[in-house]
Amino acid sequence: MDKKQEIKAEVLSSRYLFKEPWLTVREEAIRLPNGAEVPRYYVLEYPDWVNVLAITKDKKFVMIRQYRHGIREEHFEFCGGVVDAGDASPLAAAKRELLEETGYGNGRWTFNLRMSANPSTTNNWTYNFIAEDVELVSGQCLDGGECLTVHLLELDEIKSLLAANEIVQSVHACALWKYLAENHLL
Amino acid sequence: MDKKQEIKAEVLSSRYLFKEPWLTVREEAIRLPNGAEVPRYYVLEYPDWVNVLAITKDKKFVMIRQYRHGIREEHFEFCGGVVDAGDASPLAAAKRELLEETGYGNGRWTFNLRMSANPSTTNNWTYNFIAEDVELVSGQCLDGGECLTVHLLELDEIKSLLAANEIVQSVHACALWKYLAENHLL
Numbered sequence: 568m569d570k571k572q573e574i575k576a577e578v579l580s581s582r583y584l585f586k587e588p589w590l591t592v593r594e595e596a597i598r599l600p601n602g603a604e605v606p607r608y609y610v611l612e613y614p615d616w617v618n619v620l621a622i623t624k625d626k627k628f629v630m631i632r633q634y635r636h637g638i639r640e641e642h643f644e645f646c647g648g649v650v651d652a653g654d655a656s657p658l659a660a661a662k663r664e665l666l667e668e669t670g671y672g673n674g675r676w677t678f679n680l681r682m683s684a685n686p687s688t689t690n691n692w693t694y695n696f697i698a699e700d701v702e703l704v705s706g707q708c709l710d711g712g713e714c715l716t717v718h719l720l721e722l723d724e725i726k727s728l729l730a731a732n733e734i735v736q737s738v739h740a741c742a743l744w745k746y747l748a749e750n751h752l753l
Numbered sequence: 754m755d756k757k758q759e760i761k762a763e764v765l766s767s768r769y770l771f772k773e774p775w776l777t778v779r780e781e782a783i784r785l786p787n788g789a790e791v792p793r794y795y796v797l798e799y800p801d802w803v804n805v806l807a808i809t810k811d812k813k814f815v816m817i818r819q820y821r822h823g824i825r826e827e828h829f830e831f832c833g834g835v836v837d838a839g840d841a842s843p844l845a846a847a848k849r850e851l852l853e854e855t856g857y858g859n860g861r862w863t864f865n866l867r868m869s870a871n872p873s874t875t876n877n878w879t880y881n882f883i884a885e886d887v888e889l890v891s892g893q894c895l896d897g898g899e900c901l902t903v904h905l906l907e908l909d910e911i912k913s914l915l916a917a918n919e920i921v922q923s924v925h926a927c928a929l930w931k932y933l934a935e936n937h938l939l
Contacts, residue, residue, distance in 0.1 A: 636762050
């Protein structure tokens with residue numbers, strides 16, 4: 568496959584422009600592997616993110632609808648969130664987020680994908696887990712900044728949403744296409 | 754599908770923290786649809802992005818390897834870039850980027866997906882196009898900040914990379930899973 572030796576850029580200088588809970592920006596001067604210098608390269612630092620492709624015992628997909636202010640739209644998406652300092656692992660964070668946002672828990676959990684939403688600007692990874700046979704075990708427990716509703720969708724509804732390009736978040740749509748393809752559900 | 758009426762957040766105040774070519778950050782105070790106020794919400798503004806799932810006449814996938822400084826790693830990915838002010842459309846930008854970065858052109862072009870890499874923090878969209886039967890029509894024409902190599906991969910190599918989670922960019926992996934699933938190539 569002609570996979571070439573990996574060479575990283577050299578960091579010539581680095582400083583934080585901003586260091587807030589939801590916006591941490593590093594400005595760096597770097598020298599690329601080909602020798603070209605980039606005097607101001609911006610890296611956005613985030614904790615890792617997790618999201619969950621959750622399916623109930625009666626084969627319903629546990630989806631949420633949530634307003635997203637970047638694109639100023641609301642779409643169907645997975646539940647998910649940030650890996651907190653208190654989370655033992657991305658899997659633990661995913662289980663916590665599913666329970667908090669939807670009230671669903673238990674079930675059989677498997678790792679599906681690790682993705683980068685944008686490898687040139689962000690330094691973190693997004694982990695997707697599949698949670699099968701989940702059950703409603705509690706109520707929702709949202710913090711004030713969260714504004715979402717839970718929806719149980721049939722497989723056919725998920726397929727229609729994908730075909731219509733209505734699951735717009737790439738990390739979620741990717742995990743769904745992979746899951747449906749590998750399980751011969753398309 | 755119980756699709757609820759879409760309600761946007763109210764923007765209470767808005768100002769630019771940064772307005773650089775590669776970093777434009779808006780800080781806003783917003784009131785969410787549930788009434789909760791978020792005093793400092795950061796939106797990253799970018800032009801729209803495009804990328805291309807390109808396949809040659811002899812069924813090779815035109816991929817690139819490029820060092821990405823956010824994650825400090827190099828992976829196989831599609832060629833792609835930014836929709837410039839001079840581009841008539843995302844499709845025109847995609848054709849320009851494929852030609853500049855790989856030297857491939859012509860072929861049959863179709864729209865595949867519109868995705869958001871991160872709808873909560875970024876305001877832009879990423880468009881993926883499928884370009885079939887492309888041909889080598891010129892040399893590469895890279896600018897100084899671009900450092901990439903072109904690779905022609907077989908379908909089996911693409912499937913191995915996807916199965917091994919080695920195509921890490923979610924917008925690219927998503928487009929590939931959809932294409933392979935819809936064309937019964939998995």
